[in-house]
Amino acid sequence: xxxxxxxxxxxxxxxxxxxxxxxxxxxxxxxxxxxxxxxxxxxxxxxxxxxxxxxxxxxxxxxxxxxxxxxxxxxxxxxxxxxxxxxxxxxxxxxxxxxxxxxxxxxxxxxxxxxxxxxxxxxxxxxxxxxxxxxxxxxxxxxxxxxxxxxxxxxxxxxxxxxxxxxxxxxxxxxxxxxxxxxxxxxxxxxxxxxxxxxxxxxxxxxxxxxxxxxxxxxxxxxxxxxxxxxxxxxxxxxxxxxxxxxxxxxxxxxxxxxxxxxx
Numbered sequence: 574x575x576x577x578x579x580x581x582x583x584x585x586x587x588x589x590x591x592x593x594x595x596x597x598x599x600x601x602x603x604x605x606x607x608x609x610x611x612x613x614x615x616x617x618x619x620x621x622x623x624x625x626x627x628x629x630x631x632x633x634x635x636x637x638x639x640x641x642x643x644x645x646x647x648x649x650x651x652x653x654x655x656x657x658x659x660x661x662x663x664x665x666x667x668x669x670x671x672x673x674x675x676x677x678x679x680x681x682x683x684x685x686x687x688x689x690x691x692x693x694x695x696x697x698x699x700x701x702x703x704x705x706x707x708x709x710x711x712x713x714x715x716x717x718x719x720x721x722x723x724x725x726x727x728x729x730x731x732x733x734x735x736x737x738x739x740x741x742x743x744x745x746x747x748x749x750x751x752x753x754x755x756x757x758x759x760x761x762x763x764x765x766x767x768x769x770x771x772x773x774x775x776x777x778x779x780x781x782x783x784x785x786x787x788x789x790x791x792x793x794x795x796x797x798x799x800x801x802x803x804x805x806x807x808x809x810x811x812x813x814x815x816x817x818x819x820x821x822x823x824x825x826x827x828x829x830x831x832x833x834x835x836x837x
Contacts, residue, residue: 674709708733742775
């Protein structure tokens with residue numbers, strides 16, 4: 574069986590001592606591709622360098638994460654996203670980005686930067702449309718504002734996935750009226766009493782992607798430990814049980830969907 578981890582962060586310092594071993598372990602577990610989410614300029618160079626070292630299995634996104642948005646940095650960071658993309662075809666870079674992400678809205682710690690976050694998100698949605706790339710969306714306690722924005726962006730013909738999806742199946746159906754959307758599910762699916770374990774029953778299998786968000790959100794029975802892409806099959810087994818299908822069917826459907834969306 575072949576799996577794809579559609580969202581992880583292998584440049585996190587927690588992997589500094591064994592990063593190569595972690596990548597090898599994931600491949601051994603059947604995870605053929607691991608998509609590296611961008612956050613901001615602080616770790617982007619290291620992330621891109623790592624992807625260039627492993628071009629067959631690590632694939633970069635480019636984007637500005639909502640939790641990093643401030644009044645002081647937002648325009649500079651957006652300019653760097655554009656510059657990074659435009660330099661990606663140069664002899665020094667030669668990088669193919671699979672998505673604009675992770676981008677979105679995050680009000681979990683307050684709404685002080687909400688207006689800036691919305692401005693930054695709109696700009697990056699426009700860039701994704703211009704560059705003909707899917708988007709990888711981080712959304713936390715901001716579903717209403719996100720829906721208002723994408724409802725106003727039908728002309729962009731958006732496609733992408735809602736990373737670490739935790740909203741309702743009805744919200745996903747509403748979002749799907751405004752683009753070609755999928756949901757990313759990971760370790761939270763395996764948590765006791767997790768809402769997504771109920772909502773995912775109403776979301777078609779061909780709309781579901783697997784992810785870890787490694788090193789975060791480690792699935793049961795490893796919750797509390799560092800996460801990595803080798804745990805993707807655990808999530809697949811759990812999803813198969815919920816959906817009443819085989820793990821092989823989960824692997825085939827989610828892998829095909831990821832390859833189609835991200836062109837890998």
